[in-house]
Amino acid sequence: MGDAAFEALWKNVLDHWDEERAHGAFLELCQGTDQLAEAAARYRGMKGDRARSAVAEKRLAGIAIVALAKLEATRSRAPTPRRAGGLILAAAFGLASAAIVAYLMWSR
Numbered sequence: 001m002g003d004a005a006f007e008a009l010w011k012n013v014l015d016h017w018d019e020e021r022a023h024g025a026f027l028e029l030c031q032g033t034d035q036l037a038e039a040a041a042r043y044r045g046m047k048g049d050r051a052r053s054a055v056a057e058k059r060l061a062g063i064a065i066v067a068l069a070k071l072e073a074t075r076s077r078a079p080t081p082r083r084a085g086g087l088i089l090a091a092a093f094g095l096a097s098a099a100i101v102a103y104l105m106w107s108r
Helices: 004-017 020-032 035-048 053-074 085-104
Strands: none
Touching: 004 020, 020 035, 020 053, 035 053
16 A cells, blocks of 8 residues: 555545544554554644544544554663672772782782
């Protein structure tokens, strides 16, 4: 489904503005093809039309929610600190240093 499907479904939305099914099909395609930004632009353009502005606002809010949810789902988690490994390494370094110092002191 490329741009032809997008344009066809948008035309269907315009022709059937008050039908939930037309908007749902269009937004489903947009979500599946990562075209939510283009869908938002189309609905934003309809805000100036008095007869369609309320529905356009509602759809824009829905698009924003879906986009935020998608971002949240793909957000990478913060790395967990690895303090235990660092402490073990520091302790090993300290013990090795102490062993070298002790060896040098005893070897005199």
